[in-house]
Amino acid sequence: MAGLALLAALQPAHADTLSVVKERGYVQCGVTTGFAGFSAPDEKGQWRGLDIDMCRAVAAAVLGDAGKFKAVPLNSQQRFTALQSGEIDLLARNTSVTEQRDTALGAIHAGINFYDGQGFLVPKALGVKSAKELDGATICMQTGTSNENTMADWARANHIQYKPVVIEQFSEVVNAFAAGRCDVFSTDASGLASIRISRLKNPDDYVVLPEIISKEPLGPFVRQGDDVWLNVVKWSLMAMIEAEELGVTSQNVDQQLKSPSPSVRRLLGVTPGAGKNLHLGEKWAYDIIRQVGNYGESFERNVGMGSPLKIPRGLNALWNQGGLMYALPVR
Numbered sequence: 001m002a003g004l005a006l007l008a009a010l011q012p013a014h015a016d017t018l019s020v021v022k023e024r025g026y027v028q029c030g031v032t033t034g035f036a037g038f039s040a041p042d043e044k045g046q047w048r049g050l051d052i053d054m055c056r057a058v059a060a061a062v063l064g065d066a067g068k069f070k071a072v073p074l075n076s077q078q079r080f081t082a083l084q085s086g087e088i089d090l091l092a093r094n095t096s097v098t099e100q101r102d103t104a105l106g107a108i109h110a111g112i113n114f115y116d117g118q119g120f121l122v123p124k125a126l127g128v129k130s131a132k133e134l135d136g137a138t139i140c141m142q143t144g145t146s147n148e149n150t151m152a153d154w155a156r157a158n159h160i161q162y163k164p165v166v167i168e169q170f171s172e173v174v175n176a177f178a179a180g181r182c183d184v185f186s187t188d189a190s191g192l193a194s195i196r197i198s199r200l201k202n203p204d205d206y207v208v209l210p211e212i213i214s215k216e217p218l219g220p221f222v223r224q225g226d227d228v229w230l231n232v233v234k235w236s237l238m239a240m241i242e243a244e245e246l247g248v249t250s251q252n253v254d255q256q257l258k259s260p261s262p263s264v265r266r267l268l269g270v271t272p273g274a275g276k277n278l279h280l281g282e283k284w285a286y287d288i289i290r291q292v293g294n295y296g297e298s299f300e301r302n303v304g305m306g307s308p309l310k311i312p313r314g315l316n317a318l319w320n321q322g323g324l325m326y327a328l329p330v331r
């Protein structure tokens, strides 16, 4: 009996998320409370960003309309509980994939949409040029991030003493840093670029130090035990990367329907099969690419050279252009 009760408690909140989403008519997408470039409302209140494009891609694939998602803002601490409880269908929120998160938290990652690493942001006035000079520093971080542990490990290994200032709400930790309550802000390098540009009054008064002290592979997460939904999210991301690799863009996708390339034809559903396998319509990837764009378009618009963040492609370039983005083949 006790065993059965335990088993029931371990059942995921919704074992069939795809049916739930189709029935509800929109995707509940867990995002940040506002993190420019990744997930933040614009001046019209429309959510935008690289992670928001993950929400939009899934909405396009499942419901044929990228607009059919609801952004559920979550701070770092709340995100996995929201996923476990069924409050969200998908977590698309600069979340690092780690062994612990993929196992013990009832979550499982559905790919990587941004390869990152942890770094340091400091006021130029401090005159610090390298993280090795941070002995004795006060370091601001957000509660519930992987950044807290990484910082502790790195400091120990490098014989650096520091004083952590760990705050739960994002705005408050940024305010603490801006007010000089800590010398350093430490989180993912993409986060630092975002904070510097969008949250600090004089971005030029701050500098990101050259050291990157960890690997932070960021990607969408779903609940464990729902393989159909895991596939929907995973292949929505793959379709965006594959489209970039094949040269299919939001602009040319209609012409590409006539492409003789077997890969393009399978991706766009001209040769049917992939849609059925995913329990989606055959236009699933076409709808993503037409409405959201391929991975490169999304990257440039949100965080790349077409955005205020101006993050170079770096590790996030395609594998055949020196990066790590490698779409599993749609066939």
Ligand SMILES: N[C@@H](CCC(=O)N[C@@H](CS)C(=O)NCC(=O)O)C(=O)O
Binding pocket: 031, 032, 033, 034, 035, 074, 075, 076, 094, 095, 096, 097, 141, 142, 144, 145, 146, 147, 169, 170, 187, 188, 191, 216, 218
């Ligand atoms: N990638 C790291 C850090 C992610 C993270 O939550 N970063 C903070 C930046 S300080 C954030 O996004 N905060 C936004 C919010 O809470 O709304 C992780 O997965 O733990």
